[in-house]
């Protein structure tokens with residue numbers, strides 16, 4: 001297949017990608033974001049934008065639990081990073097009027113880590129475990145009876161004198177969050193009463209997120225300016241919030257501080273975030289498949305090696321949005337790009353053109 005590209009090619013995109021490790025559009029949290037994120041995190045269902053169906057279901061579950069004066073069932077949220085899983089756990093705690101303890105699976109490496117946190121819980125409290133698919137086997141096994149029947153089995157002594165102590169725990173609610181529901185072990189998944197997937201946000205919803213954040217940060221923004229940022233935020237509130245800060249800096253330095261559509265577009269162009277919200281990594285990935293593998297299918301390991309990213313970043317961070325945007329397809333034999341990706345990158349597939357000229 002021959003290919004005509006109007007501007008870039010894989011090589012130049014790859015060098016851009018390598019030189020541009022700009023995390024502005026990566027949906028994972030970066031350390032510098034933490035305080036900023038906490039300051040703008042919605043605390044109530046009213047402030048939590050979008051995910052309407054999920055919110056409605058949760059409100060009913062919460063009401064019912066309150067009426068029964070019982071803690072909530074254990075909940076599992078899954079979906080790509082930055083869509084509001086941690087935020088939602090906080091909103092639920094607020095709504096239930098209970099305390100939330102936040103931890104993540106990599107912090108629960110030794111048995112005593114998980115035992116310690118379970119024993120510190122008070123009745124009705126919420127335990128939030130982020131990245132729960134990364135929990136090790138021992139921690140999982142400690143968690144099973146704790147989740148199911150609210151007790152801990154502890155062994156003391158050595159060989160012949162070994163004794164098992166059964167320690168009761170107060171009734172608590174576990175909220176787990178993961179970007180990879182498929183990697184959760186079956187027994188752990190089965191112990192969650194409620195499992196929900198978070199969806200990417202629409203442009204309108206992201207524009208609302210952006211206006212809300214602008215309000216909190218005292219940033220002046222027009223409706224069109226909010227939409228311009230929303231369009232390039234990959235359906236992800238974390239990215240929307242990060243972009244508004246960057247655009248606001250640009251507006252302040254280069255203009256009068258107000259974010260209009262033109263100001264937003266100009267500054268996002270400079271950040272090399274295109275009209276689909278793709279950054280150089282995404283474009284590099286698509287171009288690789290088109291130019292080196294005839295559009296695919298090609299295995300994810302091959303893609304990762306060629307663009308110098310790890311498989312996990314590609315699967316968890318790049319792909320979910322490319323799939324949702326209809327630019328990439330997953331097939332049993334690997335990844336394929338869709339015709340929309342050719343159009344978006346301004347690449348003309350000569351085979352298609354040749355065929356057309358035959359008629």
Ligand SMILES: Nc1ncnc2c1ncn2[C@@H]1O[C@H](COP(=O)(O)OP(=O)(O)O)[C@@H](O)[C@H]1O
Nearest residue numbers: 037040041049081082083084085086087237238
């Ligand atoms: N529904 C929402 N409405 C408004 N802001 C949101 C919403 N969901 C997420 N955010 C914002 O996006 C950021 C990332 O959300 P977070 O809950 O940390 O995502 P996740 O845990 O899924 O990676 C937070 O700072 C939060 O303020």
Ligand SMILES: [Mg+2]
Nearest residue numbers: 085086130177
């Ligand atoms: Mg989170």
